[in-house]
Amino acid sequence: MKSANSYIIVGQGLAGTILAHQFLEAEIPFEIWDSPSTHFTSSQAAGGIFNPVTGRKLEQTWLADDLFPYLFDFYPRLEAILGMRFFYPMPLFRPFANQEMKSWLVERKDQIDHGYLRWDSDGVWVEQAGWVDVAALLRVSRAYFASKGILVESEYTGSQAIFCEGFHGQQNPLWTCLPFLPAKGELMEIASNEPSEQFILNKNGFVLPLGSQHFKVGATYGWKEFTNETTPEALEELTKKLVLMGCTQFELVVQKTGIRPATQDRRPFIGFHPNKQSGIFNGFGSKGVSLAPYFAKQWTSEILGKTSVHSEASIRRFYHLFSV
């Protein structure tokens, strides 16, 4: 994983990019290799939303109280370093699905309530939500790494590296024993004057305002095929979601697809191979934007011998699956 006292990071998607920035801050030397022409980059399709609330019961996401304060510190600092805006805190509104669900939730408000929720008559507002323009972050970071002479635009075929290969990681013989569970996702960008530009609407999907009456609408989940081809079925599903969120008049700008590098236990894969000079920083599923900064910091600190990666995220939990 080290050549001439320098690490090799494989992959400049969201995971590799954020790990690279943490290495730069910690002054750990590295090169970053990336090959989108042979291995497509799913981060380019991401909605980019960060949202500390999940599920029908409005629960806090895993480690929300650690992840969210950290990301509100991390992304603005990175914007200052890179000289570009890509972090957009924004209110997120979750309307009640129907009258029955509203009654169910309101009756249990005392048990459900937590610091990220603000209750309204039609739904709940989620605090500390927003979105990251992931494509912009990757583009400006790529130029930054190139300016420092640490970007290698080529496929990496060796084994001594830190692999941030996204869903392609499951084809890497080093990691085939890890329980990946990738999920294809599609979203569309539209132009419309119907949705609000003031907040992210989240109702069995999302409508995310990009400015100038442009919006991202997402997202689908599929487990049957893992190409980077968009499909008419997803377009139909996204259009139905949009109608259910109250938007009927729109113009399709572009449809995008990617594969979420999800895992069976819904936790990341972080750490070093038990028997080889190889590492992995992967498995961020549908939450790369909120998970990657915190865990890149934790792993960097572990590499420097200071702290350990959270036991639910470390690949030590799967060491028994690796053959010697």
Ligand SMILES: Cc1cc2nc3c(=O)[nH]c(=O)nc-3n(C[C@H](O)[C@H](O)[C@H](O)COP(=O)(O)OP(=O)(O)OC[C@H]3O[C@@H](n4cnc5c(N)ncnc54)[C@H](O)[C@@H]3O)c2cc1C
């Ligand atoms: C439709 C959709 C919507 C999403 N919405 C959200 C959202 O709202 N919020 C959120 O947090 N997350 C979202 N996600 C998930 C998010 O996109 C992922 O968590 C994240 O992008 C994963 O990044 P990654 O770097 O692990 O993988 P990738 O982005 O796939 O990056 C992997 C990189 O590694 C390179 N690579 C792989 N193998 C090699 C090799 N051998 N040599 C050289 N380079 C290599 C590839 O070229 C690529 O650039 C969404 C995903 C999809 C598909």
